[in-house]
Amino acid sequence: MNRKSFLLYLDTLDVIQELTDAQIGKLFRAIVSYQHGLDDPDNREYEELLSGDSLLKIAFTPFRSQFDRDFLKYKEVCEKRANAGRKGGIAKASKAPAGPVNPVPAKPVKAFGDIIQELNSDQLWVEQMCRQSGIGAKTFLGILPEQINKFFDYISATGQEDTVLTTSDAKKRFFWWWKNQGIESIKPTNNGRKTNISTKPDIQPSKPAEKDYSGSF
Known part of the structure; x- marks a missing residue:
């Protein structure tokens, strides 16, 4: 190569x-x-x-x-x-004659369930995400499995399965999602208590350029 x-x-x-x-x-x-x-x-x-x-x-x-x-x-x-x-x-x-083509959606190389399991068991990635979570490693570690599930709910609900074909794709997409949406659900309210804003993913991306994500993973 x-x-x-x-x-x-x-x-x-x-x-x-x-x-x-x-x-x-x-x-x-x-x-x-x-x-x-x-x-x-x-x-x-x-x-x-x-x-x-x-x-x-x-x-x-x-x-x-x-x-x-x-x-x-x-x-x-x-x-x-x-x-x-x-x-x-x-x-x-x-040399087939030209005609309308119905695009076939890309399918994940791995099932989402398998990718979720790999993310939870990848200790190095978990540690890296804890360091970059912005809310403290101990707090983030306690909510990470739930946040991973919410991330995949969001991907499915917004029809973006073709952006998460592999575990590596999931790591990059999760980093972007957490920094721009996931962290918002646990920010303190006016009375100082933390709350989950919603357990359901948004149906539309919050920004037009969502797929132009970047991250360390």
């Missing part, structure tokens, strides 16, 4: 504050080595760069987890594009 770049996330980079300049140099050498060998199961060069330093091994762990998830997403995108190209070639070869 001809990848040209990879991402480093700000919350993951916080760990370098605990390292010396020499350790940071070894860490980034290990990151580069790991990226070059992501599609090589026998790549072990990065392990040699981390050997003998337990702190470096711990610091490298969140980078490796994120790289693996990003690489899986990259392969999924490549596969989708390859499938689309093959379908396009078949359509041209058939």
